Amino acid sequence: MAVSRVHLSADAHLVILEHALSNEKEEIMGLLIGELLLYSQHSFIDNLKICVISAVMVLRRSDKQPDRVEISPEQLSDASSHAERLAEELQRPMRVVGWYHSHPHITVWPSHVDVQTQAMYQMLDEGFIGLIFSVFNQDKEQINRMQLTCFQSINQSPEGEAPQHMRIEIPLYVTPCEGLSQPNVQSLAQLPQILSQEEEEAYEKTRLSPDLDVITQIHNGSVFVKRTGRIIQVMTGPLLQTLENRLKNNEGKVRDLAKQKAELLQELASVEGAT
Structure with missing residues (x-):
């Protein structure tokens, strides 16, 4: 079941935006930590799955590429351990719920590689989501614009045929917070x-x-x-x-x-x- 919507805390949004704006020529990346909440007990809600992102793990790129980012298994393991420590501190369940990366000077929409990467993560966790920050883009008035999209991958091929994945947009809300956690x-x-x-x-x-x-x-x-x-x-x-x-x-x-x-x-x- 796809995620119904995503709530991104304002302070986590600030961290990701600072990271995305740190490099105008190369993509950056990181992991998202939070909770997956499932609502299925109410008659007016049909299996509503909400991803709540409250923390970010900034990742170091071992191989700097202008148009590609890779997250190693070691980094995923470190992020899981970090989420466990946060769960103890905050006294609520925390886990790695997604990844983010930037698109400097290009469209916010995920590339074919991004969609395939997202599909790979969803094979491990169907609730895994992806965020893309498009930065350093100018509109017709030469004003810099920042765009943000949240997506997952879905297989459009009939059963038994080679998978053909495409993106599906997930509604995203930046939620206010009192300060920086x-x-x-x-x-x-x-x-x-x-x-x-x-x-x-x-x-x-x-x-x-x-x-x-x-x-x-x-x-x-x-x-x-x-x-x-x-x-x-x-x-x-x-x-x-x-x-x-x-x-x-x-x-x-x-x-x-x-x-x-x-x-x-x-x-x-x-x-x-x-x-």
């Missing part, structure tokens, strides 16, 4: 580190070649320093400023609530004194 704060904090690790691994691969001349080595080192600096400029600095602004805003709310509490306690004391 601790798991998603941790994912945001890990993002610059993961991006830096990807750059370092790519640089180290070039150093393994025995045929590089000195000029090429200097060039590769300069590219590595430049790309690492860009991560600090584009990701780490703005992210730190955003979190500091949120902290300042929350501290202001705490002061306002403390003031309201003192006023209410004073009003309560005066009422009790009068009686």
